[in-house]
Amino acid sequence: xxxxxTQEYSINIGPQHTSTHGVFRMVVNLDGEVVTKVEPKIGxxxxxxxxxxxxxxxxxxxxxxxxLDYLAGPHNSLGYVQAVEKLMxxxxxxxxxxxxxxxxxxxxxxxxxxxxxxxSLDICGWTPWSYCTRDRERxxxxxxxxxxxxxxxxxxxxxxxxxxxxxxxxxxxxxxxEDMPEMSEEYYGIFFGNEIVQSRMKSVGILPQELAENLxxxxxxxxxxxxxxxxxxxxxxxxxxxxxxxxPVLYGCDTYDRHFIRLLELQESRKILQQALRDIPExxxxxxxxxxxxxxVGKVYHRVENPKGEMGWYIVSNGTTKPDxxxxxxxxxxxxxxxxxxxxxxxxxxxxxxxxxxxLVLGEVDK
Amino acid sequence: xxxxxxxxRVGELAARVYGEVEECLGVLELTVNYPDAIAALTGAKNxxxxxxxxxxxxxxMDLGDHxxxxxxxxxxxxxxxxxxxxxxxxxxxxxxxxxxxxxxxxFLEREAFDMFGIKFSGHPNLKRIYMWDxxxxxxxxxxxxxxxxxxxxxxxxxxEGE
Numbered sequence: 294x295x296x297x298x299t300q301e302y303s304i305n306i307g308p309q310h311t312s313t314h315g316v317f318r319m320v321v322n323l324d325g326e327v328v329t330k331v332e333p334k335i336g337x338x339x340x341x342x343x344x345x346x347x348x349x350x351x352x353x354x355x356x357x358x359x360x361l362d363y364l365a366g367p368h369n370s371l372g373y374v375q376a377v378e379k380l381m382x383x384x385x386x387x388x389x390x391x392x393x394x395x396x397x398x399x400x401x402x403x404x405x406x407x408x409x410x411x412x413s414l415d416i417c418g419w420t421p422w423s424y425c426t427r428d429r430e431r432x433x434x435x436x437x438x439x440x441x442x443x444x445x446x447x448x449x450x451x452x453x454x455x456x457x458x459x460x461x462x463x464x465x466x467x468x469x470x471e472d473m474p475e476m477s478e479e480y481y482g483i484f485f486g487n488e489i490v491q492s493r494m495k496s497v498g499i500l501p502q503e504l505a506e507n508l509x510x511x512x513x514x515x516x517x518x519x520x521x522x523x524x525x526x527x528x529x530x531x532x533x534x535x536x537x538x539x540x541p542v543l544y545g546c547d548t549y550d551r552h553f554i555r556l557l558e559l560q561e562s563r564k565i566l567q568q569a570l571r572d573i574p575e576x577x578x579x580x581x582x583x584x585x586x587x588x589x590v591g592k593v594y595h596r597v598e599n600p601k602g603e604m605g606w607y608i609v610s611n612g613t614t615k616p617d618x619x620x621x622x623x624x625x626x627x628x629x630x631x632x633x634x635x636x637x638x639x640x641x642x643x644x645x646x647x648x649x650x651x652x653l654v655l656g657e658v659d660k
Numbered sequence: 661x662x663x664x665x666x667x668x669r670v671g672e673l674a675a676r677v678y679g680e681v682e683e684c685l686g687v688l689e690l691t692v693n694y695p696d697a698i699a700a701l702t703g704a705k706n707x708x709x710x711x712x713x714x715x716x717x718x719x720x721m722d723l724g725d726h727x728x729x730x731x732x733x734x735x736x737x738x739x740x741x742x743x744x745x746x747x748x749x750x751x752x753x754x755x756x757x758x759x760x761x762x763x764x765x766x767f768l769e770r771e772a773f774d775m776f777g778i779k780f781s782g783h784p785n786l787k788r789i790y791m792w793d794x795x796x797x798x799x800x801x802x803x804x805x806x807x808x809x810x811x812x813x814x815x816x817x818x819x820e821g822e
Contacts, residue, residue: 335789335790336789336790336791336792339790339791341799343775343800344799344800344806348806379685380685506714506736507762507763507764508762508763508764509714509715509716509762509763509764509765509768510764520736522736527739528739591684591685592684592685592689592743593684593685594687594717594732594741594743596716603716605716605717605732607717607719607730607732609721618721618722620717620719620730622716622717622719622732626767626771627764627767627768629767630763630764630766630767634763659790660790
């Protein structure tokens with residue numbers, strides 16, 4: 294008896310598709326409903342930021358960095374300004390360091406909230422979406438009252454931050470931190486504890502540890518595959534070595550764990566925010582830096598733990614006001630390679646949740 | 661700071677792959693010629709005690725008279741870091757692919773090919789990644805002329821089946 298097979302066919306998802314979180318496109322081969330091959334196609338948002346950097350001065354490039362991972366703007370700029378500071382040997386004032394950590398962690402919280410929100414939306418859960426974005430809005434309000442922009446703050450400068458926070462900032466931040474445990478409980482109840490979510494996500498899209506390391510996956514996805522690695526602990530930048538926090542790690546390697554680890558990281562970010570709020574000193578927020586930034590000849594590679602993965606900044610200076618090369622290593626770009634490796638054999642609706650669990654933002658993938 | 665063990669290991673490796681070692685802002689940098697790049701990467705991955713077994717980044721560089729491929733190595737289990745720089749000819753940039761050591765080098769090499777035209781032999785799927793397939797030139801090279809859209813008159817031709 295011959296086994297009859299359906300003909301394989303390929304469909305195109307994206308670049309304009311609600312569940313691709315931006316302008317991501319994938320060509321999917323299907324056998325019935327089962328995915329047999331996925332080919333990611335990226336570049337629809339490519340703005341050539343590395344090339345742009347070569348024709349801008351060091352200071353002029355800072356606003357562009359916010360546009361990489363636009364859901365967590367501050368952390369991108371943090372990597373860039375710290376790389377330049379390392380190259381020039383600039384000491385940043387204490388208050389500025391604390392403010393940087395506060396904004397970087399707030400950006401991480403906002404990004405993780407949005408990831409949980411959009412992850413739920415991909416399986417038709419509208420209510421968690423509105424809960425998460427409601428709380429994310431409070432963070433964006435904090436950004437707005439400080440820098441005037443909701444997402445792309447352009448707040449960090451080489452040598453500090455552009456100005457001090459307004460008086461109403463600290464009370465608003467304190468009340469936000471106080472509300473965070475209640476929020477997490479709510480997300481757990483409505484999303485992670487939900488039966489439908491668990492049956493759709495548990496043991497779907499397994500990314501084993503060896504494969505994750507071989508594919509050079511970084512960030513929360515790596516930690517959900519059982520590797521306890523965080524640049525903030527392994528190679529502390531700025532003043533991250535002063536804070537007492539844990540690196541959560543999960544061993545499930547599946548879509549659910551890749552979502553759930555974000556909830557755990559929210560608790561750790563809360564600890565950092567609490568300690569930063571307690572210890573922040575008064576004082577200047579900008580170091581004495583020459584008006585014209587002219588780093589000496591040299592190379593520096595600086596990495597930071599972005600919410601979407603590790604971001605690396607390789608800056609080569611030729612001693613002039615413009616860099617010779619600015620290389621951006623976006624974590625999300627490398628993490629895209631997870632998709633063709635783990636989505637094979639799952640149904641097309643699982644492909645959508647697997648994609649959501651990768652937590653991509655196309656501004657960072659496409660540079 | 662660079663540990664003495666790592667310094668000794670890199671010194672041994674440099675002698676084996678005919679490379680030069682220098683230190684730049686607390687990171688050791690090993691410069692080799694392109695035929696020895698894979699030997700250097702494999703050697704660094706298998707260092708005793710201080711294995712640099714995680715390819716953190718791979719990127720191209722244009723130095724004017726030659727191109728470079730820069731590998732940033734680190735480890736998930738220790739503080740060791742190493743930068744390996746492979747010099748590549750400008751006229752016919754060829755280098756062996758690192759995809760059989762790290763599968764994840766796939767996209768990074770495709771990007772270096774897209775932006776600098778460096779050909780990675782042994783790569784499973786060496787196509788442009790950011791720019792479209794019939795794009796001409798390599799945008800990140802220093803001699804790439806930036807013109808306005810109208811002057812360049814770049815047309816995207818849709819292919820059958822896309």
